[in-house]
Amino acid sequence: MQLSDYDAFPTTLPIVVEDELFLYPFMISPIFLTDQKDIDAAADAMENNSLLFVTSSMPGKEGTHDFDTMYKVGVIGSIMRKVHIPDGRVKILFQGLARGKIVEPQEGPFNRAVIDVVTLESYNKLKADALMDILRDKVKKLSALNSQIPADLVRTIEENDEPNRIADLVSSMLKLDKEVAYVLYVEMNIEKRLLGLIDIVTSQIESAKVQREIRTKVHSKIEQTNKEYFLKEQLKEIQQELGMDTQREEEIANFREKIAELKPHMQEDAFKEISKQLDRFARMHPDSADANVLQSYLEWVLELPFGKLTKKNLSVKDVSLELDKDHYSLEKPKERIVEFFSVRELAELRGIKQKETGGVILCFAGPPGVGKTSLANSIATALGRPLVRMALGGLEDVNELRGHRRTYVGAMPGRLVQGLIEAKSMDPVIVLDEIDKVGRSMRGDPTAALLEILDPEQNSKYRDYYLNFNIDLSKAIFIATANDVGRIPAPLRDRMEFIGLNSYTPKEKFEIAKRYLIPQELKKHALKSREFSITDKALKTLIDEYTREAGVRNLRRRIAGLMRKGARQLLEDKTIESISITRKNLEKFTDKKVFEISQVDSKPQVGIVSGLAWTAVGGDVLTIEAIKIKGKGALQLTGSLGDVMKESVRIAHSVVKILIDSGELPISPSIIPHSAKEREERIAVDPSEVYKRYDLHIHVPEGATPKDGPSAGIAMVSAIASILSGQKIDNKVAMTGEVTLTGKVLPIGGLKEKLIAAYKAGVEKALIPMKNYERDLDDIPDEVKNNVKVIGVSRIEEVLKEIFVK
The missing domain is CATH 2.30.130.40 (LON domain-like)
Structure with missing residues (x-):
C-alpha cells in the first residue's frame, strides 16, 4: 500500500x-x-x-x-x-x-x-555510507553486549542501504526516551541524525560494559559465598560426626564462666535455676527448638546486673541542690522529697536496712506539664543513678510487667527486668509514668502485679515469670506519676504517698520561662542569646493569652515556635542580626490567641454568678446562668451537667425555697406575677408564692463540655436566689463550695487551682468554705492572696450577704 x-x-x-x-x-x-x-x-x-x-x-x-x-x-x-x-x-x-x-x-x-x-533533505551518499558503516559496527558491538537487541534487526540494518530507514530502525531498537527520540525523528539532515545515533549507541556500549562487569563481580561473589557456606556446613557435619563441635562447646564454657563470676551476687534459687537450664542446654541437640529457647533465656539472665550498685553515696544536700537548680517554685514537693531521702541517708549512715525503715513509694500527682517526670529525672541525676522510665499508659497485659512464661512463642522478660538490664544496675530510679492510666482486660490486671513491685515488704523477692527465680528490687527507688489519683485502685493507692503538684501561677510561669525554658530552647534551636530575645511584656502576654494549661508544656511549645520563625528570618534575611519579640510584633510570630480564663462580667447582673471549678488542666471560672419563666415551679437543667451537679441544683432550689419561706431572702411583691383576678381585686400575694409561679431554667454555658463535681452548690443557690429575688450579683465575686439542705457550706478540693483561676479572671472577692479557709489558705500563693480577697463562709446566709449589690 x-x-x-x-x-x-x-x-x-x-x-x-x-x-x-x-x-x-x-x-x-x-x-x-x-x-x-x-x-x-x-x-x-x-x-x-x-x-x-x-x-x-x-x-x-x-x-x-x-x-x-x-x-x-x-x-x-x-x-x-x-x-x-x-x-x-x-x-x-x-x-x-x-x-x-x-x-x-x-x-x-x-x-x-x-x-x-515531510520531505527529507538530500544528502551526500559517500558521507552517508561512511556514517552508516560506523553505525552498523557500533550496533554489532552493542548487540554482543546486550541480549535484548535481536540478531534479525542487526541483519536487516546490514542488508539495507537507505540511511533514513536505517536511522529509524536503530532508533526503534534503542528504546530511547520520548523527547530524545523526537529530536532525532524531526532532524531532516540525515548526516546529523546518524551522528546523533552513533553517540547514543557508543554511550550505551559503555553502559553495557559497566553493567556486565558489575554482574560478573556480583556473580563471582555469590559463588564464593555459596562455596564458603557449603564448606562450613560440611565442616560442621564432620565435626559433629567426630564429636568435635568446638563452637557450641566454647559457647557453653562461656556461659559457665559467667555464672561462676556472678554466683557470689546471686540468690541461691537464681543460681540453681540458671545452672539447671544450662545443663539442659548442654545435653540438647543444637538444632532442636528448645535449644534456641534456652539459649535466648541464658543470654537474657546473664545480662542481669547481679550485685551491681551505683558507687555514689546518697546525699540529701545534692538532692536539694539539684531540685532547686532544675525547678522553680514547687516548695512543698521539693521539701517532701528531701525529707524522704533524709530518712534513707540516715538509715545508710547507721547501717539500718531500708526494709526496716518502712520504705515509702512516692507518687507525684498533678495536671499535665507541671514537672512530675522532670522531678524524677532530677532525683536520678542527684543520686548519680540510672533512670528507667516505664510508660504504663494503656498497659493491659500483665505479662508486659511480669514477663511471659518460656512455653510461649517469643517469650521475653517483663519490662521491669528489661529496665534493670538497660540500667546495668540493681538500684536505678524507676519512674512508673501514668500509673493512673493502667488498663484491665482479659489478659489480666497489671495493677495486681504493681502491688508486689511497690510493696517494700514483698519486692525483695520479686518473681518474673520468664526468669522463674526471685530478684531483689528493694534497692531500686520507685517513683510514680499520675494525673488523677482517683483512678488508681485503692490497694495500690494504699502503698504510695502522694505529693501534689498544683498549677503554676502566671508569675511562676514567667520565672520558669525566663530561667529554664528560654535558655533550653535557645540551645535546641542553635540560637545565641544575643540573636533572639523576648521582652517581659511579650512573655507575660504569651502566658496570659496564648496558653491554656496548668503547667508549662504548651508555653514551651509557643516559645519554640517563636524561635523557629526567628531562625528562619535570620537565614532568609542576612541583614538581620537579632530578633526581638515585643508585645507589638508578637502576633506576627504566633497564631491566634487562646484566652485561658474568661474574664468576669463587666457589670452586676441578675441570675448570673461565677463559680470556681477544677479541671485536668488547672482551675477554671464557670458562669452559671438562671432565668425565670411564668409557670408552676418546674426546674430545667442544661449544659451537659453530671449527676452530682444535677443534685446540687435540686438541693439549691430547695434551700432557696426554705430561705424565702423563712423570710431570710426578702422578695419584693412587685416581681411576683398576678393573675387577672388578683390584679382586679388588688389581692396581695404572699412572697413565698414566687417560686410556685415561676419555672426556672439553670444553664452552664459551653454545653459540649461535660461538667460534674461536688463544689457548685453555693453558686447554684446564689443564681436561683438572685433570679427569684430580683437582686443583682456582684460581678467581681466568685465562689466554690457545696451546700446541704440545712444551708451548711461543705469543704471542697482543688482550692489552689480554683483561686489561681479566679485571680486570672479578674475576680476581686472569692467565697470559699470556712474549713478550707482555716486549713488550706497557707498553700495559696501570695500573689493570689494579695489580689483576691478570700472570705470563708460556713452557712448559705453568709454567702447571700456577700454577693448581692446593695
Whole structure:
C-alpha cells in the first residue's frame, strides 16, 4: 500500500495520539485506544477509507490529547485491522507509510488537522555510507553486549542501504526516551541524525560494559559465598560426626564462666535455676527448638546486673541542690522529697536496712506539664543513678510487667527486668509514668502485679515469670506519676504517698520561662542569646493569652515556635542580626490567641454568678446562668451537667425555697406575677408564692463540655436566689463550695487551682468554705492572696450577704 493510492497531500486526516509508543514509518504496530477522541478518529478513518495520522504526546502530558500537548510531527499510515476489546478499549493494527506534520488543526468532535508529508533533505551518499558503516559496527558491538537487541534487526540494518530507514530502525531498537527520540525523528539532515545515533549507541556500549562487569563481580561473589557456606556446613557435619563441635562447646564454657563470676551476687534459687537450664542446654541437640529457647533465656539472665550498685553515696544536700537548680517554685514537693531521702541517708549512715525503715513509694500527682517526670529525672541525676522510665499508659497485659512464661512463642522478660538490664544496675530510679492510666482486660490486671513491685515488704523477692527465680528490687527507688489519683485502685493507692503538684501561677510561669525554658530552647534551636530575645511584656502576654494549661508544656511549645520563625528570618534575611519579640510584633510570630480564663462580667447582673471549678488542666471560672419563666415551679437543667451537679441544683432550689419561706431572702411583691383576678381585686400575694409561679431554667454555658463535681452548690443557690429575688450579683465575686439542705457550706478540693483561676479572671472577692479557709489558705500563693480577697463562709446566709449589690 502506497501514499499514491490516497488523496494528494496536504489533506485533512484524523489524528490519534499515542502515550507510550513512539512510532516510525514502515513499522507495523498494534495500538490500544482508550481516549474517546482517538477511538472516534480511528472509526472515521475506517469509515472513509482514509489514512490516519499518529503522533506522540509530550512528556508529562500523557492522557490530555489536545493539540497543545502533542508533537507536531508524526507518522502517516493506514489501519490494517480494528478490534473492540471487552474492557472498552479498541485495538488497531497500524502500518506506517511516511513522515507527516500538522499544518493546520481543524475543529471537530475528535482531533483532525491538515497534514502534509515531510520531505527529507538530500544528502551526500559517500558521507552517508561512511556514517552508516560506523553505525552498523557500533550496533554489532552493542548487540554482543546486550541480549535484548535481536540478531534479525542487526541483519536487516546490514542488508539495507537507505540511511533514513536505517536511522529509524536503530532508533526503534534503542528504546530511547520520548523527547530524545523526537529530536532525532524531526532532524531532516540525515548526516546529523546518524551522528546523533552513533553517540547514543557508543554511550550505551559503555553502559553495557559497566553493567556486565558489575554482574560478573556480583556473580563471582555469590559463588564464593555459596562455596564458603557449603564448606562450613560440611565442616560442621564432620565435626559433629567426630564429636568435635568446638563452637557450641566454647559457647557453653562461656556461659559457665559467667555464672561462676556472678554466683557470689546471686540468690541461691537464681543460681540453681540458671545452672539447671544450662545443663539442659548442654545435653540438647543444637538444632532442636528448645535449644534456641534456652539459649535466648541464658543470654537474657546473664545480662542481669547481679550485685551491681551505683558507687555514689546518697546525699540529701545534692538532692536539694539539684531540685532547686532544675525547678522553680514547687516548695512543698521539693521539701517532701528531701525529707524522704533524709530518712534513707540516715538509715545508710547507721547501717539500718531500708526494709526496716518502712520504705515509702512516692507518687507525684498533678495536671499535665507541671514537672512530675522532670522531678524524677532530677532525683536520678542527684543520686548519680540510672533512670528507667516505664510508660504504663494503656498497659493491659500483665505479662508486659511480669514477663511471659518460656512455653510461649517469643517469650521475653517483663519490662521491669528489661529496665534493670538497660540500667546495668540493681538500684536505678524507676519512674512508673501514668500509673493512673493502667488498663484491665482479659489478659489480666497489671495493677495486681504493681502491688508486689511497690510493696517494700514483698519486692525483695520479686518473681518474673520468664526468669522463674526471685530478684531483689528493694534497692531500686520507685517513683510514680499520675494525673488523677482517683483512678488508681485503692490497694495500690494504699502503698504510695502522694505529693501534689498544683498549677503554676502566671508569675511562676514567667520565672520558669525566663530561667529554664528560654535558655533550653535557645540551645535546641542553635540560637545565641544575643540573636533572639523576648521582652517581659511579650512573655507575660504569651502566658496570659496564648496558653491554656496548668503547667508549662504548651508555653514551651509557643516559645519554640517563636524561635523557629526567628531562625528562619535570620537565614532568609542576612541583614538581620537579632530578633526581638515585643508585645507589638508578637502576633506576627504566633497564631491566634487562646484566652485561658474568661474574664468576669463587666457589670452586676441578675441570675448570673461565677463559680470556681477544677479541671485536668488547672482551675477554671464557670458562669452559671438562671432565668425565670411564668409557670408552676418546674426546674430545667442544661449544659451537659453530671449527676452530682444535677443534685446540687435540686438541693439549691430547695434551700432557696426554705430561705424565702423563712423570710431570710426578702422578695419584693412587685416581681411576683398576678393573675387577672388578683390584679382586679388588688389581692396581695404572699412572697413565698414566687417560686410556685415561676419555672426556672439553670444553664452552664459551653454545653459540649461535660461538667460534674461536688463544689457548685453555693453558686447554684446564689443564681436561683438572685433570679427569684430580683437582686443583682456582684460581678467581681466568685465562689466554690457545696451546700446541704440545712444551708451548711461543705469543704471542697482543688482550692489552689480554683483561686489561681479566679485571680486570672479578674475576680476581686472569692467565697470559699470556712474549713478550707482555716486549713488550706497557707498553700495559696501570695500573689493570689494579695489580689483576691478570700472570705470563708460556713452557712448559705453568709454567702447571700456577700454577693448581692446593695
